[in-house]
Amino acid sequence: MKNDLTLSQGRDYLAIPGPSVIPDAVLQAMHRAAPNIYAGELVDLTHSVIPDLRRVARTRHNAAIYISNGHGAWEAALSNVIAPGDTVLVPATGRFGHGWADMAEGIGATAQIIDFGKSEPWDLDQIADALKADVAHQIKAVLAVHVDTSSSVLNDIPALRRVMDEVGHPALLMADCIASLGCDRFEMDDWGVDVMVTGCQKGLMVPPGMSFVFFNDKAAAVRDGMPRVSRYWDWVPRANPEEYYQHFGGTAPTHHLYGLRTALDMIHAEGMDHVWARHDRLARAIWAACDAWGQEGPLALNVADPAFRSRAVTSLRIGSPHGTALRDWVSSHLGLTLGIGLGMAPPGDPAWHGFFRLGHMGHVNGQMILGMLGGIEAGLKALDIPHGKGGLEAATSVIAGK
């Protein structure tokens, strides 16, 4: 049979870990003439999104909005509480931990990194030892990536909080929920997180361009004790503006706000518990398929223990050159775009082609996930990559609730 017939005409599925699939309703909400930025609907809409953002973050505390991607949120949060010469502790479980650490160094801090590799979650004993060793309390913040999008490791934030409390260390607990918010359960206040950063283009389903920093009173007090804070990143006027433009340090991200309003309506109409349960079920279908395929041949889930797997992104190892070959095949033949492996091997190293990632965050449902998995299984067959049987069968059982 000819296997070079392409079947890519139709609606594409961008199954990468951000930007995520944008709901049509979000796109339609953004498709409008430029609104008045001084008064009226946009101003009211802005005031309405903040409490609804807090409900997603599960916090009663402050929210600041930035016109930026996730890197901007990293910089914004750090700029408010970390001064040159301060130390931050970064337990890293993939590339994004190192990225946030690098951002801290860029503003003159010293990043003390504990590197847990590329597929293991935090070892809390090692973090406890590092905090205990810091008798002078030099460490001003712990930068904790909830889901590291490169490795797809999900870290245990409440357990980290308990360790910090047991050791009696006063550092701020700062969480990066850019990949996890609106996908994996996260409870800012109940879990004792002082600062949380996220972006709009993953679980929040809006095109990239807006980010959010949530901070509690403890973090606000640290901000107030800073020698100086960059005017643009300062969260004080953004969280408590006297004039509308101060929400954004300038012109409002007009269309993104309309998109966000619609996305938040969708999330709260579904309900946070259902959003988490949906992501959980879909992720379990993916893991079941991958486990079956991995019974023979080179494919393996990057994170062995399901308790530490993200429900928004799945990193896979398949050996070079299969990762790139599979991504290329499903893209050119099926209209399915899978994520590149990130941070698993240096670009230019042939091993780089042995990894790929699946994004399953935000606006995704059962048939999309089954379509993605079917596409991958077709690709494994087309490319003669050895794999175990029964991947789709295992996934459909999970989706069926069996």
Ligand SMILES: *Cc1c(COP(=O)(O)O)cnc(C)c1O
């Ligand atoms: C996507 C992501 C970032 C970076 O966000 P950008 O929008 O690409 O700047 C940071 N941290 C995590 C965990 C992410 O998933």
